[in-house]
Amino acid sequence: MKYQSFSFLAIALLLAGAVHAQQRTDTEYTRLSNGMGVQIVSRPSALVAVSIRIRAGARYEQPGERGCAHFLEHLLFDGSQGYPQGAADSAMETLGGTLDADTGPDFVQINTTVPADNLAAALGILAALVQHPLLLPAAVERERAIILDELAMRRDNPTLLAENALYREAFAGSAYSHSPGGSPSAISVRARDTISAFYARCYHPERTVLVLAGSVQPQQALQVVNQYFGTWQNTAPVQPPTVHAPPVFSAAAPVILSSTLPQGRAAAAFRGPRASHRSLAAAAMLAAAILNHNPDFGLQSIPLLQNRHPQALYAPRLGPSLFLITARLKPDDTLQTAQQVEQALQQSVQMLRTSMLLKQPLIQGMAQVLADSSSETETDAGMAEMWSQALLTGGDPPDLLNQRMQQITEQNADTLLANYLTPSRACSVLLLPAPSKQP
């Protein structure tokens, strides 16, 4: 009838020592002759997960291309060579997997997990999708309607709305200011030729990594990968990496927005380190874990934030990102209360100055990050995704993250607090809830 989860302290700090005892895995990285990276992570399993990640996220959209990354992701599944509309999904599901995809600011990723015996056939389907999409005009119109509906659904998510508003504010003028899903106005007008040009420019073997995780024999698997992906060629010149400036926080006062939802959000954003700054990225993950879970120094220790589900969010990116702290606003909250909540969020980082220098919260925070990482990599799909993310962002793969977490120094914490999580360099948003209606 129901599952109840008591909210107890995070996984015991002993995890920090136990993490070394994780399941035995063997890893091997190869670069195919066309430049595509292949990472194989072998471990006991009945399954094998495939994660293909391409540097073709929204940040690579040029003016006039907004929404192309997400649009193209949809079109990959709506007809490719040998797989007319719906056939790729049907074929993959017959093999025991499902085709899933996601478009982010940096990447598009395509994932599936199949019983180990079906790996070769699954790779054949994925190769067709990525290398030979048909991009038919009828498919463009079909997917346009679906994406517009998807975007409408996202308006139900206040955290996402607040997050988008903060990125708009902090990265004004750069590609990171746009929501990776695209806006309804952009999706409505995007033409097939524009999408096709984006494909030609960004879907390139040198911009791609493929990760296999699970029950896989490296040599055999590499042969199959070569068979399906080794001949992939793209003669378009490889684009130089896009460089994004750090966020700029110009507005002193919070941006105030109105919502049609019964719940609103107060959200504060600080500068977050990029993934390739590995020690700082690890320190930022640790800071988020302390804020989220520590009963004495975390967000829940601030009376005003209790029962508002406060949350610190940090997801390392290829470029600079934001360290976000959010809390719920209730229908009956006045503007003054909302502003007090926002100030409490800003001030919460002050507690990190104390807690990141104390042993107990530090070790508990580390244990929490390691437990989260361990939980993620427990499934083959999670392991494959973490590896592909690390390979394309320059961040730590799972095993190195575990080691790095245990080597965070006071200096790392100091740098994070002095240069990133600084209240004077922050911006905030108040997404005010719709007023409650009397019955």
Next chain:
Amino acid sequence: MTNSCLLWALCPHCTKQKTAAPMLLLLLPACLLICALPCRAQGGEQKVVLPCGVRLLLTPPQQSPYIALCLFVHTSPPASAQQNAVAEVVSRAVFYGGSDWLAGYSELALQQVGGELQILRTPHFTEFTLLTVPSKLNDAAELLCEATMHAGFSGQALQKSVQSIEQYRRQRRQSSYREAKRLLLNAVQPFPPPAAAQLRQVTSQQARLYYLHCYTPANIVVSAAGSYQPSALITAFQAYYDGFHRTSVSPAAALDSEFSTSPARRLHASLPGSAAYALLALPAPEVYSPNYAAYTVLTALLGEGHASRMFLNLRNKLALGYQARIEWRPERSEPAIALLQWNGAQPPGSRMQMLRKEVESILHRPPTQAEMKRAEGIAAGNFLRQHERLQERAFFAGWYETMGLPPAFDQRFPALLHAVTAAEVVQQAQKYFQHLTSLLALPASAEN
């Protein structure tokens, strides 16, 4: 069977030559000291019956940062709304006091043990999942044993239990889909989750009587997975369950309750948020039913994946970015839920009829061979993915044992799925899709 099977000569699941039986029998007294009958089923779990009657299922240990312990208490479906309320309160109150030791120990111990405690109550069992680290295994075992053996039910413990249930429900209601699903399930379940007022009426005596009747060794199954030493786990539970002697009638398998024959109802609701939902409750068999595999394929064919009938004929044709699928949680003994979700700014029109028509399409448009192969494939793949995590492996092993399934059910089930025929799938629809209760939930703003 492996070397760890101390009494393999006596074990009905072991097939190895039994030439060494006499020698092993000499070890019998020593083995009876721990009085456990371990054997390895084909699926890999080792089953040990403690002297008190509690069954331990030990999935093969593997290196991991943690251990998952799932304790099942097999119960009969409630006979009345009051009994349902008592069972609900007891499932949480066991951790809120009783003996002096437990009263002061639970919350502190849980923090020390770390991880989290989850509680699931269905008509057939109450289940506690405890995630812990290897060095805290003893504490975790002691906590579970004390809660199931020595719990007491003071007024304060009952009050805390009710508060915890209410807090949990408040959190769930913040999702409009969950709220819609709850309203639908409440309408079709014989005993929906008791209201707060019913929970508060539960007395200490009622709780204690229920506890003594149901929380008995013969009804308890403990399943473990992760990084642990089987012998240490057996020893711990053996020690903490020492003196656990409580008898009661074993719960009967409720074959007749496997699907509701209540008349179909058409419900309406208005919810916060901007999404609209059409939901259909599809009565479903229990896991021990001979129909279980065919019904699993039926739900996959209609509503699992991006090439299911619902996805192709509803989501794609209506150009929805939202969901069109079937959600089924058989471990909760819930009906399957056929779900169509859309942007609530658009009028519902005939969407409920379209959903119903697609679900019932199976009755007059039998599955093609390609549809069957796809449905069997995705159902088998989903089954494997559901058993990937340690916690899931521990849970499902315990669930199969509690529900009386044969050993190695999980090993055989994918083959059962692939053996299902199109005719069997149609038979399931004919049997279960006769009385479908529906719920149309629209955003409150749209209703206004």
